Amino acid sequence: MADKSLNKTELVAKIAASTGQSQATVDAVLGGLFDALAESVGSGTKVSIPGWLSVERTSRAARTGRNPQTGATIQIPAGHSVKVSAGSKLKAAAK
Template sequence: MSINRTELVAQMAERSGLTKAQADSALGAFQSVIIDALSEGESVRVTGLLSVERVERAARTGRNPRTGEEIQIPAGFGVKLTAGSTLKAAVGK
């Protein structure tokens, strides 16, 4: 089971006393802050909840799964998410 954006916004609105439009706006702003920070090479830490950072990935050799042919995968960036202590404790229950 998973919660989609609409359900998340509805729960945020209910728990915060905001309207759904305000909760959706807040979620959109949170998303924008994370995207902007990561694109500038900064990390985002929400103490107890999570940490999000951009990580470099080195160029490497991979394989085409259909043909088995070796291919060169260029260097690039990825995103690393780390759960905070409060989130880890909640999941461990």
């Protein structure tokens, strides 16, 4: 695991410094990106940025589980989750 992390504020500052844009502009663009991702994935549309990443909604079937405290069998309903896949450029940057 990485021992360092970059939060949204630090990311906005870094992008603003490298592009010459104001932090408010960069923050608004990132907010728009996150809103578009949420809306698209929520409606079942796959979002793909070739070479960088793809984000899609996946379905999970209903299944039987077990309550870890009591050991009782429970029914877990069907649901959705999000799958994020790294593209080739992102994978290469991680090497």
